[in-house]
Amino acid sequence: MLKKAGCQLLTVHGHTKEQKGPLSGAASWEHIKAVRKAVAIPVFANGNIQSLQDVESCIQDTGVQGVISAEGNLHNPALFEGWSPAVWELAEEYLDIMREHPCPLSYVRAHLFKLWHHMLQAHQQLREELAKVKTLEGIAAVSQELKMRCQEEISRQEGAKPAGDLPFHWICQPYVQLGPREGSKEKAGVRSKRALEEEECGKEVLSKNKQKKQLRNPPTRPSTPL
Structure with missing residues (x-):
């Protein structure tokens, strides 16, 4: 149907509609592969991309023509370059861009x-x-303080090895979310992605739909009854 409607490139995110936010879990490359086999137009894959090696594995396993990344790329914007820089390097670069091209503070x-x-x-x-x-600038100050904390830890742990599978936490790296759990989100003690975003980003956060609605219909001053 999409092809007949004029679709020239299809991106497939290998999750069900229930797998979102903290309940996302692993994406199914098998389903992406099935879509790739079923259509003649180019297909891009999305899901389970946490490193450049994952990109190569995904293309090999699914046969897709390209790969995109959301969460992995947000935690490590250098993902497609195949390296993991110090967090503050990319944080400072990002803040410089925001000074030149301002946007809502909640996005930053x-x-x-x-x-x-x-x-x-x-x-x-x-x-x-x-x-x-x-x-x-307040955000930049917090980021600078985090950089200083990182450098202090680096000086204390020089020559040490990271514990477990997680590299040192001042290195850009993916954040692996837990998969779906049995029972309701409340029983599992897991809040929705929306709730987590509101906690992390403050009360400024609005959904994309609400932001668009506000642009179309700016709030008006309520009339005062006579």
């Missing part, structure tokens, strides 16, 4: 929550400050 905060995710787990106070700060 959301991106930095992704970049600094692992470091913020170890520094809850700075996590709270990042959620509450009201200016771009």
Whole structure:
């Protein structure tokens, strides 16, 4: 149907509609492969991309013509370059871009929550400050403080090896979300992606649909009864 309607390239995200936010889990490359075999137009794959090696494996396993990434790329914007730089390098580069091309502060905060995710787990106070700060320079100050904390830890752990499978948390790296759990989200103690975003980004966050609605219908001043 999409092809007949004029679709020239199809991107397939290998999740069911229930698999979203904290319940996303692993994507099914087998289903992406099935779609690739079923259509004659180019197909791009989305899901389970956490490194450049995953890109190569996905293309080999599914036969798709291209790969895109969302979560993996947000946590490590250098993913498609095949390396994992220090978080503050990309955070500073991003903030420089935002000074030149301003955007809503909630967008900036959301991106930095992704970049600094692992470091913020170890520094809850700075996590709270990042959620509450009201200016771009305030956000930059929190980011600078996180950089200093990283460098202090690096100096203390020089020559040490990271514990477990997780690299040092000042390195850009993916965040692996847990898969679906039995029972309701409330029983499992898991909040929706929307709730997590609101907590991390403050009360400024609006859904894309609400933002578009506000642009179409700006709020008017309520009339005062005579």
